[in-house]
Amino acid sequence: MLNVRYGNVAKNLFDQFSKLLLEEVLSPFGSVETSCEVSGEAQFVDVYFEPSPSPTLAARELGLSGKIAQTPCLLEPFRNQPTPAEVRSCLLKLYQVHGDYQRKARREQESIAEEALPQLWILASSASDALLSRFGATHNDEWGAGVYFLAIGLKVAIIAINQLPLTEETIWLRLLGRGQTQKQAVTEVIAFDTRDPRRSTILRLLANWKISIELTDRVEAEEELMMALSQAYLEWEQQTEQKGRAEGEQVGEARLIMRQLTRRLGQVAPEIEAQVRALSLPQLEALGEALLDFSGPNDLVDWLRLN
Structure with a gap:
């Protein structure tokens, strides 16, 4: 129904980040397409989602x-508050997509329910x-603070990210905010469990x-943003280093255990060796103690089955 184009259509680095983040968050729920081209003049939906x-x-x-x-x-993310013209541009893209849905339904001689047409989230x-008043957007108690809907028939909502409550339920959208938000x-x-x-x-x-941002020396790199990103970078770097060390220890321990098993039991079947090499470091350490009591290959098979 929709032609999809990837690549250099992102307007700036925030667009690229927001698309990657939304794709990561929404992909467990359905199909996510970024920079999705709509019919008419060259226009692109930032993120198009189907559950x-x-x-x-x-x-x-x-x-x-x-x-959502x-x-x-x-989904159309904005680093700054959108202008009225930008809101109208989003509306135009939404109704072009609705037109695609309706044309497809006519070709297939089917009807399409109002509820099946996509919703726009700005x-x-x-x-x-x-801005909210200009478009008649009103708060909806069912959705909580920061979420405003235009008239129901328009199928449009504006999320004011800086107004969202500070809960885990809103964290993925607040990452698209600015400043302190x-x-x-x-x-x-960063406070999430490292696992x-x-x-x-x-x-x-x-x-x-x-x-x-550092490679392109973009103007958008305001100080508060760079402080938040630097904190995230240091945590990511530390976690990556720790993961690398842990993986190195696991690989080394697996090699040692395989040498001990080969000396004690003879040649180990490839599928059994694969199971051994996939064990975690604590499991390998436990196997290193248990193998001292093994008298034959079946002992290893039984141990792997039980552990």
């Missing part, structure tokens, strides 16, 4: 982001009362954003 019938995560696990991912949608670092979100990501895969993934994205 999966069987997502790999429950929506509640990602809070507000997961709630319940229906097809367009993700603004801030949204003044004047973003800095607080970065601090919360949480989301921590390393988000820190990597933030670290790459910092590196890109």
Whole structure:
């Protein structure tokens, strides 16, 4: 239905970061396309999302982001408060996508429910009362602070990121904010358990954003942003080094255990060796003690089955 183009259409480094972050957050729920071209004159939706019938995560696990991912949608992040013209440009893209949906339904001689048409989410670092008033956007108690909807038939919402509550449910969107809002979100990501895969993934994205800014010497590199990104970079660098050391220790221990097993049991079958090499460091250490009592290959097979 939609032509997709990737590459150099991002307007700036924030666009690149926001697309990568939204793709990372939303991909467990469905299909994510970035820089998605719509019909008409050359225009691109920053992020276009379609939910999966069987997502790999429950929506509640990602809070507000997961709630957004319940229906097809367009997401348009803005580093600064969008101008009225920019809001109207987003509306134009939304209705061009709606037109694509409706033309496809006619070709296939089907009807399309209003609920099946995508929703537009304008993700603004801030949204003044004047801007919200201009478009008739009003607060919806069901969605919480910072979320404003235009008239229901327009299928448009504006999220004022700086107004979102400071909870884990909003953290992924607050990372797209500015100033203290973003800095607080970065601090919360750093505080995640180091074993949480989301921590390393988000820190990597933030670290790459910092590196890109430094390489291009962009004007957007305001001091507060660079302080937040530098903090994320140091944490990512430290975690990467620790992971590298741990992986090196695991590989070395696996080699040692395999030599001991070969001397004690003879040649070990390739599939069994693969299981041994995949063990964690604590498991390898436990196997190193247990193998002293092995009398044959079956003892190793039994140990692996039980551990």
